[in-house]
Amino acid sequence: MTDNVRTVVETTEKEPADKDVPRSLFSDAWRELKHRPMFWISLGMILFFVVMAAVPSLFTRGDPTEAILKLGSTPPSSSQWFGRDLQGYDIYTRTIYGARASILVGVFATLLTSAIGVVIGVIAAFYGGILDTIMMRITDIFFAIPFLLGGILFMSSFPNTKDSTYFAVVGKVVLVLSILGWPSIARLMRGSVLQVKPNDYVQAARALGASPWRVIRSHILPNAWAPVIVVSMINLGAFISAEASLSFLGIGLTYPAISWGVAISDALTYIRTAPWMLLFPSLFLSLAVLAFIMLGDVIRDAFDPKTR
C-alpha cells in the first residue's frame, strides 16, 4: 500500500502547489478522481437514483397504487410516458417509486456487509493465531454457500406475511444479502491488514505502547480499507441485482414494497404484446446497477493505479 502511495505522488508531481503538502491516500485518490468524467457521470446517476428513492414525489405526481384497469396494458403516450401495466398502474410512477427499495437494499446491505467484514477481517489479521484460524474457517463456511441458492432458501423458509411492514420486507432482504455477502469483505480486509501490519510505523506505534485499539484505528485502518471501499461499491450494484433476482422469483420484496424485480417478473409473460411493461423497469435496474459498478471501477483505478 505504501508503494502505491508513492506511485500516485510521482504521477501527480506536475502540480507544484501541492508538492509540499503531506497527502493521505484519500486526498490522492480524490485528486485523481476529479479529473475523470466517468466518476462524475456515475456519481450524477447515483445522486439521481438516491434523490428518486428519497423523494419520489419530485419526479411524479402520480399515485403508484392507483390502478386504472380500463387503461391496462396501454402503450406509452404523452399522458403516460412509460405506458401502463397489466393492472393499469402507471409504469413511470411505479418505476420511480421502485427505486427506493432497490437503493435501500443496496446501501444497507453494503453497509452491513462492510461492517461485519471489516470487524472480522481486522480482528483475524491483527490478532492472528488460533483466533485467525477459527474466524477464517467460519468465513469459509459462509463463503461456500452459493449466493442465490442461499437467498432462495432463506427467503422461502421465512416468507413475508400479509402484516409485514415495508421495512420488515426490505429489512429481510438486506439481512439475507448481508449474511451471505460479508465473507468476501472479511477476506479482503484480512489480507489488506496483513499487508499493513509489518510496516515500520505500526511496529513503532506498538513499541511506544499504543493500545491495540489505537494501533488499529490510527495506523492500520486508514491504510488498509481502500480495497474494501472499492469492492463494496461494486458489490452495491451486485446487491441491487440480487434483490431483483429474488423479487423476480417472487420471494424477495413483496407487497407493500414496489420493486423493479417484481415488475420485471410480472411483465415477462407479456413481452410479445406489451414490451414497455418489461423495458422500463429493466432499464432503470440496469442503469442503477451500472452506475454503482462504474463508480466502483473508477474508484479502484484511483486507489490502485497499478491495476489500470
Next chain:
Amino acid sequence: MRGTTRTVAVAVMSAAALLAAGCGSGSGSGSTTAGKDGGEITIHGCTPENPFVPANTNETCGGNVLDAVLAKLVHYNPDTAAPENDIADAIETKDNQTFTIKLKKGYKFQDGTEVKAHNFVDAWNWNRDGKNGTLNSYFFDPIEGSADMDCGPGADKKPDCTAHPAKASKLSGLKVVDDYTFTIKTTEKVSNLPVRLGYTAFAPLPDSFFADGGKSFGTKPIGAGPYTFEKYDQGSQIALVKNKDYSGKFPGHADKLTFKIYTDTEAAYKDVQAGQLDLLDSIPTSALAGDKYKTDLPDRNLNKPVGVFQSIAFPKATADPTYQNKDLRHALSMAIDRDTIIKQVLNNTKKPATGWVSPVVDGYKAGACGDYCKYDKAKAKEAFTKAGGYNGTITLSYNANGDHKAWTEAVCNSIKDALGVTCVATPIAEFSDFRKQINSGTMKGMFRTGWQMDYPSIENFLAPLYGTGAGSNDSGYSNPDFDKKLTEAAAATDPATANKDYQDAEALLAADMPVIPMWYSTATVGWSDKVTNVKVTPFGTFDLSAVSLK
C-alpha cells in the same frame, strides 16, 4: 378433498354415428368434413400423479388417458354434456332411490373377457373400500351402505384400517341380479344418478384388476374403451393404439394416440406451431395476451365454456363475523368490475358469472344473481354505507402456486376504487396450506374458490357447495329453505321438475350471497394443421372420437 386446482377428467368420446356420416358439427374447427381413418395423432400430455387406477385418478394428466381406454355406463355428449348410454342398455328407476341397470351384451375388455354386471359391482366396492383409501371414494357416498365402508379413526384422528377395520367391505346398496343386470340403492333420493355414472371412477374393472389390488393395472390399464393402452415411457410419452375389438358406438379415427409429456406449455405451444404436436388443451398466457394465438394459429383455435365456476368466498362466522353482513357482501360483489378484469387481465378466457351454476349444464338459468353481480359503483357504495363500512384492511387470499395473482390484485383494486377501503390480495404459498386454513375455519378475510364439476348436472354446482354441512361448503353457509329445495329436487322423478327446484334453490342464494360469483371458465385450445374436426367437451378435453388426420 374436492379442491379447485383439482381438475376432473371425464369422458371424451363422442357421437360416432354423426361423425361417421361425415356431418360432425365441428364447431369452430373451420372444417365440417370428417377426415380419414388411421394415422397417429399426438396430444399434449402431462405426468400423471398416480398409477392409472380409475379411483385414484382425479387430475387430467392421467384422466385424459384413462378416458380413452375405459368405457363407462354412460358417456357425455361432447356438445351438450347430456349423458348417453354407452355400456348401459337402460337405467331405470321409479322412485329415484332404487335403480336397475341393464348392460349391453358384447362389450369386451381389452384382455378378451366380457364386461358383466359383477365387473361394475366389484369395481365400485373396491373403489369405496376404506382400506383402499381411494381419492375418488366420495363419488360412491350416495350408495346405501357407504358409511359402513369407512375405517374407524385411529390415534391421529385419521382413518386407521388395522386397528379399526371398516364394518363392511361391500356396499349393501349394490346387487348383481344376473350377468347383465345389477341394482343400485341409494341412501337418499337422487334424481341425477344416471348423470353421475359417466365419471372415470364408475368404470367397470376386469377380474385381473383384483388379483393384485390394481398394481399391474396401474401400469397398464385395461378397459372396454376405444383405445388400448400400449406403453408409458416415464417423462416422455404415453402411447395408445386402437382397440380392434371395440364394439361401442364411440370409436376414434386415428390408429394411434400419443400423449407427449411436456413440463412447459410454452414448449408445447411452439411444437403445435411447428407441427410437432397436434392437440394442445391449454394455450400459454403469453400467447393468450392480446389474442396472439389467433394469429399464430389461424382457424386452428377454439374457445369454449367448460364446467368450472370461480368465486370469492367469505370466511366462516367463527373466523370473522363482520362478513356475515349481507349488505357488505352485496357491496363487495357490486364493487367488482368483472367485465374489465376479464378483458384486461384474463385475456377474455372467462365469462362473467350471472349466477352460481355453470352454463354448460342442463338446467342452467341465466341471471340468478341479478343486479348483485353487476358492477355498479354507486349502488356498491350505498350498500357499503348501509352495512356500516369495514374497519381495517380487506384481504383476498389466493394460492400462489396457481395463476391467481393478477386477477386477485385487480379485484382488490376494483374494490378499493369503488368502496374506498384498503384491500390486499395475499398469497398463500401452497394449495394444501390454503385449503387447510379454509377447512379448519381459520382463514380470515375473503379467499378465492373454484369448482370444477364432477358430473354435468345443476345439482353438482349447488348441493356440495352450499348445502348445510356439505363437503365443500367453504363459507359455512346454512339456509334451511335452500336445503329443503335441494331435497325436493332430489326426489323429483321428472328431470324438468328437478331442474326447476334446483333453479329455485339457486335463486335463494342471491339474497344471502354465500360466495361472490366471479366468472365461468372457458377452455382455449389450439391444434396443428395436420388434424381436422377438433371438438372440445364441456370438461375442456378433446373429443378423441371426432378428431382425425386431414
